[in-house]
Amino acid sequence: MQLSAHPGMVRLRAALPVAGEIVYAIGSLWISATMLRNWPDPNGYWRDTDAWAYALLAAVYLPLVLRRRFPVAVLVSTALCVACYFTLGYYHVVAVCGLALALYTVASLRDRRVSARCAVGALLVLLWGTRLAEPGIGPLSVGFVTVTTIVCWVTGDGSRRLRELTRQLRREQEEKARRAVMEERIQIARELHDVIAHHVSVISVQTGLAGYVFSSDPPTARRALDTIGDSAHEALSEMRRMLVVLRDDERGPAERETPGDSGLGRLDELVKRVAEAGVPVDVSVTGRAYALPPGIDLCAYRVVQEALTNVIKHAPAARTTVRVHYGEDEVCIRVKDDGSGPARARKGMGLSAAAPGGAGQGLIGMRERATIYHGTVTAAPVPEGGFEVSLRVPVPRAATEARAPRK
Known part of the structure; x- marks a missing residue:
């Protein structure tokens, strides 16, 4: 029996993607919490960090482990948590990556009609967060989150189309x-x-x-x-x-x-x-x-x-x-x-x-x-x-x- 066909190797290959998702979610949460704790705020632009801030960040990043199984549900959950985070006025930048990844996942796994609506919802949440930007860079922040949303949606949709074309090509070859x-x-x-x-x-x-x-x-x-x-x-x-x-x-x-x-x-x-x-x-x-x-x-x-x-x-x-x-x-x-x-x-x-x-x-x-x-x-x-x-x-x-x- 070849090593690649061994049952243990088969189970290992099946477990690697799940392990990767867990490592990414925990790593992203740790990096975001570290940035939130150490980011300087001498002018008091944002609300002081407390237990609610860390709890909301955990609610943003940990559900990303299930993003491939339930992409739309994870996006909705992430968007609601990010909106609450922005509404409470915590330092906003650390929550953007979680919502962007959830949007990319939806665009790569669902059809355009669903992913386009999700992109609009994610953009509205991110625009709501631009009110927390430092004075003088508000327009720049609006442009940044808009471009980020478009790039995530276009990239995810392109990934979905590539997979569809690959499957079609495989069927034609067969x-x-x-x-x-x-x-x-x-x-x-x-x-x-x-x-x-x-x-x-x-x-x-x-x-x-x-x-x-x-x-x-x-x-x-x-x-x-x-x-x-x-x-x-x-x-x-x-x-x-x-x-x-x-x-x-x-x-x-x-x-x-x-x-x-x-x-x-x-x-x-x-x-x-x-x-x-x-x-x-x-x-x-x-x-x-x-x-x-x-x-x-x-x-x-x-x-x-x-x-x-x-x-x-x-x-x-x-x-x-x-x-x-x-x-x-x-x-x-x-x-x-x-x-x-x-x-x-x-x-x-x-x-x-x-x-x-x-x-x-x-x-x-x-x-x-x-x-x-x-x-x-x-x-x-x-x-x-x-x-x-x-x-x-x-x-x-x-x-x-x-x-x-x-x-």
């Missing part, structure tokens, strides 16, 4: 941190879905095929088992890459994925794996290919991956085409199948894709990825039959001007 955690969780969930859904779909199809031809066609069953092993190995590799990214906080977002890790450079591997699952895929690339920024490259790859995964799940017999076009300032991708497959599955897929609030997490993930890079995704049935997923993502001018050819 909310920002909470949103960042939620966004990170969504991103992790999206990555997990993209990685697992595709490979599990391939494994599911190949497992069914291997079981179906296990006795009648052993070579086909062996190829299916090999595809299952490759898909499982690839899924584990991508999971490991994801864990490395999550554990490495020092790299920037642009460094977390490279085109070779997971991008359109691996499109041939993806198509081969899907073809082994029984879905023939035709790929064509138009335009002059160039290196995409890592984030956009990964986005494009994941959209193609998810679209082909949906074909495996919902239309395993469909023939599919993947079209990649590199434009001057954008990259466009279309994944289209010809509609072969179970009618019920195709109908369900079309509904989930077309509806913005559909339940298809993969299609939602596509749109979220594209939105990050200011792109758009459309997913809907086509009139001649089948289903099409389209992605359009703008590419920054710096990337298109580089025109670094893809390997």
